[in-house]
Amino acid sequence: MGQGVEWALHVLLTLSWLDDDEPVAVKQLAAGHDLPPAYLNKQLQALTRAEILESTPGVRGGFRLARPASRITLMDVVAAIEGRQPAFRCAEVRTRGVGADLPPSSFDTPCAISTAMQRAELAWRRELAARTIADIRDEVSERTPLAGKQTRDAYGRPPAG
Amino acid sequence: MGQGVEWALHVLLTLSWLDDDEPVAVKQLAAGHDLPPAYLNKQLQALTRAEILESTPGVRGGFRLARPASRITLMDVVAAIEGRQPAFRCAEVRTRGVGADLPPSSFDTPCAISTAMQRAELAWRRELAARTIADIRDEVSERTPLAGKQTRDAYGRPPAG
DNA sequence: GCCTTTGTACTCGGATATCCACTGTCCGAGTCGATTTGG
DNA sequence: CCAAATCGACTCGGACAGTGGATATCCGAGTACAAAGGC
Numbered sequence: 001m002g003q004g005v006e007w008a009l010h011v012l013l014t015l016s017w018l019d020d021d022e023p024v025a026v027k028q029l030a031a032g033h034d035l036p037p038a039y040l041n042k043q044l045q046a047l048t049r050a051e052i053l054e055s056t057p058g059v060r061g062g063f064r065l066a067r068p069a070s071r072i073t074l075m076d077v078v079a080a081i082e083g084r085q086p087a088f089r090c091a092e093v094r095t096r097g098v099g100a101d102l103p104p105s106s107f108d109t110p111c112a113i114s115t116a117m118q119r120a121e122l123a124w125r126r127e128l129a130a131r132t133i134a135d136i137r138d139e140v141s142e143r144t145p146l147a148g149k150q151t152r153d154a155y156g157r158p159p160a161g
Numbered sequence: 162m163g164q165g166v167e168w169a170l171h172v173l174l175t176l177s178w179l180d181d182d183e184p185v186a187v188k189q190l191a192a193g194h195d196l197p198p199a200y201l202n203k204q205l206q207a208l209t210r211a212e213i214l215e216s217t218p219g220v221r222g223g224f225r226l227a228r229p230a231s232r233i234t235l236m237d238v239v240a241a242i243e244g245r246q247p248a249f250r251c252a253e254v255r256t257r258g259v260g261a262d263l264p265p266s267s268f269d270t271p272c273a274i275s276t277a278m279q280r281a282e283l284a285w286r287r288e289l290a291a292r293t294i295a296d297i298r299d300e301v302s303e304r305t306p307l308a309g310k311q312t313r314d315a316y317g318r319p320p321a322g
Numbered sequence: 323g324c325c326t327t328t329g330t331a332c333t334c335g336g337a338t339a340t341c342c343a344c345t346g347t348c349c350g351a352g353t354c355g356a357t358t359t360g361g
Numbered sequence: 362c363c364a365a366a367t368c369g370a371c372t373c374g375g376a377c378a379g380t381g382g383a384t385a386t387c388c389g390a391g392t393a394c395a396a397a398g399g400c
């Protein structure tokens with residue numbers, strides 16, 4: 001899995017902390033996480049296409065959350081960055097080789113191997129879909145109460161929001 | 162995920178059907194699935210290193226299961242082919258950028274993002290570990306009772322085993 | 323003083339190179355069976 | 362006819378290229394602000 005997923009999650013977590021309508025530029029977000037700005041911009045473009053972020057051009061432009069953090073699941077982020085194709089792609093191997101000589105009716109039932117692999121991926125996606133950016137933010141706030149204030153201070157935002 | 166996983170699963174399923182001690186050469190397995198023999202050989206080498214298969218060299222050599230199919234989980238196969246490293250690798254982004262100015266004690270608690278992602282991967286691995294090659298074989302036999310006989314016939318094995 | 327116009331600096335967005343892992347292929351080490359040769 | 366030695370063919374095993382996607386970067390389109398100029 002690409003590093004872009006981790007970057008995107010951290011950026012979204014940051015944006016969820018300084019929750020105001022003021023957009024934040026990639027330059028600030030990249031500096032705040034010590035990441036290459038141009039490449040981070042590419043990832044945020046993917047999040048924008050997925051309607052997770054809203055981008056505003058111009059000198060005071062930047063990115064802001066397109067919807068509340070409580071409605072952005074980790075699955076949404078992974079799908080936006082990595083794509084919606086499953087990791088395991090069934091190439092229907094059973095229909096080739098010796099299987100090519102069998103009647104097509106032999107393959108009416110789905111491939112058991114593909115089914116089992118997709119079942120596992122479904123469990124993975126279910127876990128990711130059950131957790132939102134807001135859940136992460138709340139969990140961190142509980143364990144490290146200063147995190148929110150520290151983030152707002154680092155980005156020069158009012159302490160209360 | 163690489164195609165090698167699917168190939169390996171199909172080969173193991175085939176070997177589980179003709180369950181005897183006679184090893185099967187890569188050439189036959191590749192022809193039976195219409196796969197490039199040399200590259201399939203590479204994947205089977207990985208399975209051998211993981212002690213899922215046993216290889217015997219020589220003119221009558223080939224590969225056979227190193228243990229009963231009921232004790233080979235899909236997780237074992239995926240780990241053997243793809244490696245045991247998790248798909249999501251936490252690069253500790255939080256400790257860089259603005260986090261670099263914070264005291265190290267701020268990072269005593271584990272990264273919540275990494276924890277959430279690893280929790281999802283754990284669910285994925287749990288599903289894969291709960292299913293064995295024998296389970297797949299039994300499922301296919303139930304849906305397509307002729308599959309076992311067809312496989313043994315295609316590889317020139319006695320019909321009863 | 324105030325409004326319009328111009329210029330500039332800064333932002334996102336997409337097009338463009340670079341690098342690594344997956345894919346694919348090849349040849350050598352080793353082994354078993356068949357064949358040949360000698361008794 | 363039988364046994365031993367030799368030859369050969371076939372197998373796995375690891376070393377060697379090709380390719381697509383992830384990584385990383387740069388430049389252009391567009392916007393808001395600031396400043397300058399005219400009224």
